[in-house]
Amino acid sequence: MFWRFIWGAVRLRRGRLLLAFSALAVAATLATALFSVYSDIERKMRAEFRGLGANLLIAPEGSAQTVSLAGVAAAERLGAAAAPFLYTVGRLNAEPVVVAGVDFSRAARLTGYWRVQGARQAGAAECLAGTAAAAHFRLSLGSRAALEGAPCVVRGIVETGGAEDAQLLLPFAAAASLGGFQERASLIQVRADGRRLDQVREALARALPGADVRELHAVAETEASVVLQVRGVLFWLTALVLAVTTLCVTSNFGALVLERSREIGILKAIGAGERQIGALFLCESLLLACGSAIAGYAAGLLVAWWIGREIFSGAAVGVNFAVFLPVLAVTLAVAAAATLLAASRIWRIRPAIILRGE
Numbered sequence: 001m002f003w004r005f006i007w008g009a010v011r012l013r014r015g016r017l018l019l020a021f022s023a024l025a026v027a028a029t030l031a032t033a034l035f036s037v038y039s040d041i042e043r044k045m046r047a048e049f050r051g052l053g054a055n056l057l058i059a060p061e062g063s064a065q066t067v068s069l070a071g072v073a074a075a076e077r078l079g080a081a082a083a084p085f086l087y088t089v090g091r092l093n094a095e096p097v098v099v100a101g102v103d104f105s106r107a108a109r110l111t112g113y114w115r116v117q118g119a120r121q122a123g124a125a126e127c128l129a130g131t132a133a134a135a136h137f138r139l140s141l142g143s144r145a146a147l148e149g150a151p152c153v154v155r156g157i158v159e160t161g162g163a164e165d166a167q168l169l170l171p172f173a174a175a176a177s178l179g180g181f182q183e184r185a186s187l188i189q190v191r192a193d194g195r196r197l198d199q200v201r202e203a204l205a206r207a208l209p210g211a212d213v214r215e216l217h218a219v220a221e222t223e224a225s226v227v228l229q230v231r232g233v234l235f236w237l238t239a240l241v242l243a244v245t246t247l248c249v250t251s252n253f254g255a256l257v258l259e260r261s262r263e264i265g266i267l268k269a270i271g272a273g274e275r276q277i278g279a280l281f282l283c284e285s286l287l288l289a290c291g292s293a294i295a296g297y298a299a300g301l302l303v304a305w306w307i308g309r310e311i312f313s314g315a316a317v318g319v320n321f322a323v324f325l326p327v328l329a330v331t332l333a334v335a336a337a338a339t340l341l342a343a344s345r346i347w348r349i350r351p352a353i354i355l356r357g358e
Contacts, residue, residue, distance in 0.1 A: 024292035027245035032300020054189035088179030101175025118156035127152035249338035289335035
């Protein structure tokens with residue numbers, strides 16, 4: 001009897017059920033996309049923020065001019081990315097120029113925001129030139145910079161909008177030799193996971209008592225606030241979409257109950273209870289929701305993939321198969337809520353009136 005009732009509803013009211021299926025599938029699609037993005041947003045946002053550079057700085061304390069390179073190892077032991085920078089003054093074409101010593105291999109994780117024409121790293125007897133320095137000294141890619149004590153070939157032109165634009169960037173060892181420094185750096189830039197930022201800063205302060213470990217608030221606070229705001233927007237957007245979908249499906253099931261009032265009247269006349277009839281409608285909608293969840297989940301993964309490609313610099317949002325269970329649960333909950341709201345009309349149907357055709 002149950003399956004005959006279900007099959008009869010599918011066969012005779014395909015249009016109405018297809019509309020309900022479509023509404024639930026859209027809800028499942030959006031829920032899958034939003035849940036996938038929500039579950040992966042923090043990882044993706046923090047990966048994007050890594051390109052903004054350091055969020056901690058190890059600088060000399062008091063009247064000191066340099067810090068120990070031990071700070072690099074200390075930061076790396078804590079799971080952070082760290083790179084030393086050394087600044088000295090050299091002479092190029094008989095004019096003073098700021099020379100920056102950069103550990104290019106370590107700095108690669110901290111300098112993603114640099115706009116570089118040519119190579120991003122320099123080897124022995126090579127250097128990078130900031131755009132202002134290159135313009136002033138008439139340097140171009142492949143030209144030779146006659147830096148006193150460390151002549152080099154320009155392999156890249158760097159533009160950052162900061163102090164680097166007026167500097168000549170050499171490998172760290174070359175700049176240390178030019179300035180006469182040993183195992184020292186002017187400062188060390190550190191990039192720590194935003195969730196462990198305070199923990200890493202405190203650990204570095206304890207490990208390096210002679211250094212000033214500072215938090216770069218502009219980067220750290222922006223990272224934390226943006227991640228929280230984006231996740232909050234996604235949460236409320238998901239809730240809004242599901243609320244609207246519930247209203248649409250409720251309206252559809254309400255119309256379906258009215259269309260099937262004659263069937264309901266007959267079922268009541270032969271002894272079926274209102275709860276039994278409501279259970280039939282509920283089972284019907286839950287079966288419909290299961291199919292909608294599967295179809296919507298497949299479509300939602302594609303939508304999430306597209307969103308990731310468009311927003312996160314061509315890196316797609318990771319496929320999270322664990323999202324299916326929440327999506328299924330949400331789709332079933334929407335279908336159940338819509339059916340129960342619509343089923344209240346079953347109680348108002350009088351068999352005698354329906355069978356008389358009124």
